[in-house]
Amino acid sequence: MTLEELLARHELEELIFAYCRHFDLNEPERVAALFTDDAVVDYGPEFPDVVGAAAIEDAVAGGLDRIFAATSHHVSNIQLEFDGPDAATGQTYLYAWHRYRDGSPDGELWGRYEHRFRRTAAGWRISSLRLTAAGSRDFHRSAMHPTGRR
């Protein structure tokens, strides 16, 4: 591994952190700006894929408007693999806490983000995001993609 790859890893981590931060600050337009124009987001089996930054902004804004009074997305165990200098995949652990607008008990999620990243003229962007779950507690969703555990 080279210094160049270490720097790219740092930029990808910043991208993942920015997703969490802007989501938790209720800034859907800034969340969407982290994705490529043709990005695909798959939050789970009960939702159709969300395609493109504009649709991602709408989807995130909708959830933040209707469902969440507060959220906190803590990411760790970030594992990245490069496929050439301008593409990468990643798996990231997510521990997320959610407070609901309707007063339901706070929901917790022990999940994973499966990412694809692409380096564009404007920098690294998320080209695909798939959310899987090891488990949850009092979460507002019951159908989640599995992690692939045997």
Place this chain on the structure above:
Amino acid sequence: MTLEELLARHELEELIFAYCRHFDLNEPERVAALFTDDAVVDYGPEFPDVVGAAAIEDAVAGGLDRIFAATSHHVSNIQLEFDGPDAATGQTYLYAWHRYRDGSPDGELWGRYEHRFRRTAAGWRISSLRLTAAGSRDFHRSAMHPTGRR
């Protein structure tokens, strides 16, 4: 970004980890040694700012003596920005667990550390720390600084 900045980032992360570790090991004098002599700590709106390493040691020691039987401060999503070679700011996610001396249910906090750092002759130190909260459960404090969520 250069190798020099990568190394500085590493040192700042170590500083944040050392704060957590020494707090959790009930070592207030080692927590205090991570701060500049003129550092300002703002744990929340109900407390006056704590100014200076000596006062920080007293404040941390007081909490550890009177309130906490055990704590665990898990940090992630560390975002750092440099302002020249010897100053930086950071935002860090905190998931903290607390066991109370008085037998109250364990408290959990989903928070953020807002840091300022300064490089001194002895190395990087924390010059300012402000704690904000996205939410909490069974925490012994109800008034916390907000995260700035819309």
Place this chain on the structure above:
Amino acid sequence: MTLEELLARHELEELIFAYCRHFDLNEPERVAALFTDDAVVDYGPEFPDVVGAAAIEDAVAGGLDRIFAATSHHVSNIQLEFDGPDAATGQTYLYAWHRYRDGSPDGELWGRYEHRFRRTAAGWRISSLRLTAAGSRDFHRSAMHPTGRR
């Protein structure tokens, strides 16, 4: 610190992440492959030390078969120290969530991994792992090594 040490740090973090990932995916043979042949694992005072990669595979497989329906091991606060180019020690914070096969309430653990690492001809491996706990909730074990808190 040099670029070489930064790269070694990255490899050690990957090793810790791989332990979590393969454990959570119920892949005990891949967990075991991360250890040296003479590695020692000490999960707690009520268990004898587990010695060697083969015995580690058996121990991990047993727990995964009998006890856990799902797990999620979130690591952070990774602090590494090198002892020459081919040996290192580390302390890592662990927040682990467990779902039980017998339907007991989900268990949570706020712990630490104390690691020793050795660089072998095949790359970095874990030569020793000791688990300590700051606290837990609904965990299936009550006797854990303490963290060393005063």
